[in-house]
Amino acid sequence: MSVHALPRIAVYGAGSVGGYLGARLHEHARITFVGRRRVTDAWRLHGLDWTDLQGHEGHVAGRALDVQTDPFAAAKAHLVLVTVKSGATETVARELAGVLAPGVPVISFQNGLHNTEILRAALPGHPVLAGMVPFNVLQAQPGSFHQGSSGELMVASHASLAPFVPLFAAAGLPLTVREDMPAVQAAKLLLNLNNAINALSSLPLRDELSQRSWRRCLALAQREALAVFEAAHVQATRLTPLPAHWLPRVLELPDAWFQRVASRMLAIDPVARSSMWEDLQRHRPTEVDAINGEIVRIAQAHGLAAPINAKLVELIHQAERAPREWRADELLQELQHRPAPR
Numbered sequence: 264m265s266v267h268a269l270p271r272i273a274v275y276g277a278g279s280v281g282g283y284l285g286a287r288l289h290e291h292a293r294i295t296f297v298g299r300r301r302v303t304d305a306w307r308l309h310g311l312d313w314t315d316l317q318g319h320e321g322h323v324a325g326r327a328l329d330v331q332t333d334p335f336a337a338a339k340a341h342l343v344l345v346t347v348k349s350g351a352t353e354t355v356a357r358e359l360a361g362v363l364a365p366g367v368p369v370i371s372f373q374n375g376l377h378n379t380e381i382l383r384a385a386l387p388g389h390p391v392l393a394g395m396v397p398f399n400v401l402q403a404q405p406g407s408f409h410q411g412s413s414g415e416l417m418v419a420s421h422a423s424l425a426p427f428v429p430l431f432a433a434a435g436l437p438l439t440v441r442e443d444m445p446a447v448q449a450a451k452l453l454l455n456l457n458n459a460i461n462a463l464s465s466l467p468l469r470d471e472l473s474q475r476s477w478r479r480c481l482a483l484a485q486r487e488a489l490a491v492f493e494a495a496h497v498q499a500t501r502l503t504p505l506p507a508h509w510l511p512r513v514l515e516l517p518d519a520w521f522q523r524v525a526s527r528m529l530a531i532d533p534v535a536r537s538s539m540w541e542d543l544q545r546h547r548p549t550e551v552d553a554i555n556g557e558i559v560r561i562a563q564a565h566g567l568a569a570p571i572n573a574k575l576v577e578l579i580h581q582a583e584r585a586p587r588e589w590r591a592d593e594l595l596q597e598l599q600h601r602p603a604p605r
């Protein structure tokens with residue numbers, strides 16, 4: 264196919280997820296990245312490299328990249344992927360309003376529960392679809408991306424995606440189309456409760472999850488969130504080999520048992536970390552308010568408390584101001600002394 268016949272996709276938020284998805288899609292669509300000047304300059308200079316857990320790899324030369332800082336660069340897009348952190352969604356929604364051609368679909372490939380709502384409010388007339396990235400992406404050097412865990416992208420079902428589904432498949436990023444994205448996002452939120460614990464641990468995900476004391480911290484946060492979800496009638500689908508409500512019990516198993524029962528949870532590259540760890544490293548605000556903070560908010564709306572997740576929010580905000588390395592037993596003690604939700 265001539266390059267001019269390829270659909271145009273704007274990746275709004277040139278960072279870890281956006282860079283990785285855009286680099287892999289590059290041969291299959293005309294990709295425009297919108298990002299910060301420091302990033303666009305570095306990507307133009309070095310190009311983009313990507314690798315994944317299965318050993319696949321690719322490179323896009325800097326001269327072949329369309330990397331821009333101006334929101335109007337998204338004007339000709341046939342599809343927009345929003346890949347900024349949750350705290351930036353409102354600004355992005357404002358920037359995209361009035362820029363896109365009528366009816367162009369927008370997929371939010373972000374964690375958290377409310378990004379689509381925010382985008383929808385500013386973009387009437389566009390299908391704004393929830394997406395979910397199950398795997399971890401680390402941008403170790405500017406423009407160099409590694410997918411460190413596995414899983415398929417998910418997206419809400421919508422007719423406007425028909426031309427794009429084969430493109431993602433051809434790029435090795437198959438899109439699983441779902442009718443139940445709110446339940447997918449709730450299940451992802453439960454897994455993302457580990458982002459804060461992983462960031463406080465300063466360990467790669469695999470090392471952290473191999474140690475029972477860290478897993479017990481996560482089990483506390485997840486058990487509290489599950490109780491809050493039950494009170495609020497929030498459904499979480501099954502994203503792991505085990506149903507969501509079994510996870511805390513399995514996380515608490517001794518290491519040898521955990522390795523046997525949940526080996527797929529440890530099928531993570533040794534260097535993979537959570538995106539929140541990457542934020543703390545780079546002295547950027549984290550998404551903790553949209554993750555653990557969401558559990559606190561849902562609890563409050565239902566007359567409950569969520570002290571464990573509230574504590575994690577507080578500790579991450581402290582770490583944003585002054586980084587500190589926690590030991591697992593210290594964090595566990597800090598979290599264990601919180602009363603369970605009423």
Ligand SMILES: NC(=O)C1=CN([C@@H]2O[C@H](COP(=O)(O)OP(=O)(O)OC[C@H]3O[C@@H](n4cnc5c(N)ncnc54)[C@H](OP(=O)(O)O)[C@@H]3O)[C@@H](O)[C@H]2O)C=CC1
Binds near residue numbers: 278
């Ligand atoms: N990284 C990962 O492994 C995973 C991340 N996710 C989710 O994906 C989403 C994106 O995460 P991630 O890729 O890590 O985020 P990054 O911070 O790496 O990338 C986002 C980029 O967008 C930039 N940006 C923010 N606002 C604008 C704007 N208005 N215009 C242009 N650029 C902007 C940011 O700049 P600045 O820093 O200056 O704001 C940053 O460079 C998050 O919701 C995250 O939770 C989901 C699964 C895995």
Ligand SMILES: CC(C)(CO)C(=O)C(=O)O
Binds near residue numbers: 396397399400454537
């Ligand atoms: C893939 C996962 C769960 C890894 O922690 C993530 O969503 C993140 O880092 O934000």
